[in-house]
Amino acid sequence: MTIETEDDAVTTAARAVERLRLAEARLARRRQSECGPSENARAAMRLVLERADAHSTVTPTEIAHYLGISAASVTGMLDRLHAGGLIDFVVNPADRRSKFVVPFDRATDPDAIDPVTARIRAFAAELPDGTAGHVAAFLDRVREVVDTECA
Known part of the structure; x- marks a missing residue:
């Protein structure tokens, strides 16, 4: 269910x-x-x-x-x-x-x-104009949280 x-x-x-x-x-x-x-x-x-x-x-x-x-x-x-x-x-x-x-x-x-990176790059190329920077900034902030956990 x-x-x-x-x-x-x-x-x-x-x-x-x-x-x-x-x-x-x-x-x-x-x-x-x-x-x-x-x-x-x-x-x-x-x-x-x-x-x-x-x-x-x-x-x-x-x-x-x-x-x-x-x-x-x-x-x-x-x-x-x-x-x-x-x-x-x-x-x-x-x-x-x-x-x-x-x-x-x-x-x-x-x-x-790293073929995964190549596929991700292809997906990024399909993002609507003006959104890639926002997505990158969001993911960078997530990465910072992950990198500082238990550090």
Whole structure:
């Protein structure tokens, strides 16, 4: 039996965000065991590609800070990305003890690394004129709440 209720716009938006958070949690669990690189590995790859596009560099330590995980976890993750042919390492010319993480094949399509992002980008392109900024601002505020919880 379904209970029909008339929800106001605030309740409708809040419930939609909660459904999104639950779906993200389910996706993260599936990615841990079923479908390729983990969420952290995908985020690391996006960072490496963004830095390369900006003609900048990134170190494993910076990746660890960006992801909020230990250096040891990053080392294992980067080793797997390297073995998969997605990244390479180059010596830092200013400090030969450190290294930079660079994309191995710059022709790698960032959307292929995270096809979910590509589909979301396509949906965003369909938003009515003038609404994308409002949606982004709302979601950024939701993200801030999530990021500060238990911090």
